[in-house]
Amino acid sequence: MTTTQQSPTPPPHASTPQSGTVTGEAPTPTGPTSKIDYSEKIPNNVNLAGDRKLQRALEGWQPKFIDWWKNLGPSIPTHDVYLRTAIAVGRDGWAHFDRVPMEDYRWGIFLAEQDPDRKVNFGDKKGEPAWQEVPGEHRSDLRRLIVVQGDTEPASVEQQRHLGMTAPSLYDMRNLFQVNVEEGRHLWAMVYLLHAYFGKDGREEAEQLLKRNSGDFDSPRILGAFNEETTDWLSFFMFTYFTDRDGKYQLGTLKESGFDPLARTCEFMLKEEAHHMFVGTTGVQRTVQRTAELMKQHGTDDIWQYGGIPLSVIQKYLNFQFSVSMDLFGSETSSNAAAYYTSGLKGRWMETRRKDDHQLHGLTMDVPIIEGGRMATKTVPMLTALNLDLRNEYAADCENGVKRWNQELEDAGLEERLFLPHQGFNRKVGTFAGHHVSPSGEILDDAAWEKNVGDWLPTSDDRAQVAELMVPHYDTGDFAGWISPPSVGINSMPVEYDYVRF
């Protein structure tokens, strides 16, 4: 891999075409757009050139980011990858596809367009104009939210760095790298906010975002799920389905923030996030499809010997990733969540579409608890139950993918079905932490848990057997035997296209 730094000159879509290059033109924007300036060293649509001090500070951070990417980004050397790059932030025509050497990818700072009439839409400041600067009294809370969000982005790149070595196809490898470069850009998004609005301590936090590392013993990432290893491609698909979906919901609440620059940056991040979840939904679906085919063909779930992943193992991976992702919502009852809401920093999912007073004083909500060894509920002020409110929205959305995967089983004429485990299963955060709950919701003692846990969570044996199937397939149009090919390629390109070149 060449080790050039980001060049201030041509954008990827203007790069010299190489043999076999496909330069798909971006659709002509029809909606309101705000063009991104690619002539800058750091592409942006925030008029960075108009603030020399900020520009210099970010240009000082840029080489550290590039070093981090070289050291902890994708470990497999490639020549170029068919990638999507943002060129505008409006509703239509914001992306351009082209072959790009990954180290020349133009990470930049893109905020959705500003609505000059935007208001704070919830909490005690409801109705005030949205803030263009950080309110002094909320400075440390806001910084914390931005740091937690920012910390997850590079963490996922670190977790996924070796997956290219075992990609089931060039199509899948390209999708992995697309996810990775965009997570890198989402780190830029948070670093911009820290640099632009939080002065010296913001700059220090930005440094720390590159110093904490996933799984590091002394300096781990902040949230649990981002210190787990992404051991193989089935984990990756589960991660992009379940954990990226947490990202969607958390970004959805930050998009409601009264702090307008945060709202606008999250709004644009959400556009990119959709592809990540597509990778997860279809990745698991294609795995299930192949599994169903092999089960049908051989009349057994024990399909290791035929090169497939047994459905029972897919269920265990699902159980694991769903439960660690549920932990990312924090405790069911949280005074932090109440404070963020009341002060207008973090709203609810689809805040403005909710039919209530958007202040929630005096309202209550039932939250689950375990009492006297049984499942029960407790009524608490709704303001303190907002982590649960969001988690419920998330869990309902997770059901949609499971339905889709089960359709594959039904289409194959099989009786078996996948399901989401009980919300209390395998939890380390919140009311269920410290209890053993089975996937069907029974509360268990230590012995019963130990006896059965190997049927519910991937064992080291399961992971080793999945790892054996992870043999790279780098020929154009070639796919590993444990996964079905997709029905269509990327950006109308054929499935059999050399999406990655070495």
Ligand code: BYC
């Ligand atoms: N691990 O009051 P509580 C994404 C801490 S993913 C470790 O219930 P709160 C992405 C908590 O910090 C989305 N610690 O928590 C996906 C608190 O500590 P302090 C990421 C945890 O504050 C894929 C204490 O426990 N974005 O974008 O209401 C690829 C008490 O907890 C955990 C965000 O999360 C945990 N899981 O809620 C790439 C949005 N949970 O204050 C990217 C920003 C809780 O006592 N973050 N704790 O020291 C937040 O909104 C909130 O911080 C949380 C926690 C929802 C995470």
